[in-house]
Amino acid sequence: MRQITGIFWGLTLLIFTSCGQDQVKTPENALTEFEEFKLKEKFIEDNRLNYPGIADPKLKPILTKKINLSANDFKKLADKxxxxxxxxxDAIKKGLDRFAEIYLEIDTEDRERVCIYYEELMNIVRLESSDGHLNNFMYGFDPTTK
Structure with missing residues (x-):
């Protein structure tokens, strides 16, 4: 009987320690980094990325607002x-879905830049995967899945 009780408690402990394994520990400076991210000017020429700047200047405030909304989504999650x-x-998918109404107006280089901004947000919280959402946004499918 004692052995069964020991096994029961061992399994219980194992279950509790395995739950929450996919939680993302919020880095100490994440909230500040989100604010800095929102304040920086976006869609400007960036020679490091070979990005010439936004193709259609009318879209700059629209795209910037949508990216900053995603930064707010990430910040709320990190704050928890x-x-x-x-x-x-899911926040990445929700954010990328905001671009649906203007997706066809966004040139390829600007879509790539949107993805890079999401990668910056992911880096702030040390998230390694978008679960294919960035590939779906960029290419219409996730080339890493079969």
Missing amino acids: GTATEKQYQ
Whole structure:
């Protein structure tokens, strides 16, 4: 009987420690980095990325607003301190869905720049995968899946 009780408690402990394994620990400076991210000018020429700047200047404030809304989404999750990878990935999808109404107006280089901005947000919280959402946005499918 004692052995069964020990096994029961061992399995219980294992279950509790495995739950929440996909939680993203919020880095100490993340909230500040989100604010800095929102303040920086976006869609300007960047020679490091071979990005010539936004193709259609009328879209700059629209795209900037949509990216900054995603930064707010990430910040809210980070502020909770208990967000999971899936919650961040869902926030990426939600943010990218905001571009649907103007997707065809966004030139390829600007779509790439949108993805790079999302990668910057992911780096702030050390999220390693968008779960294919960036590939779906950029290419219409995720080339990493079969």
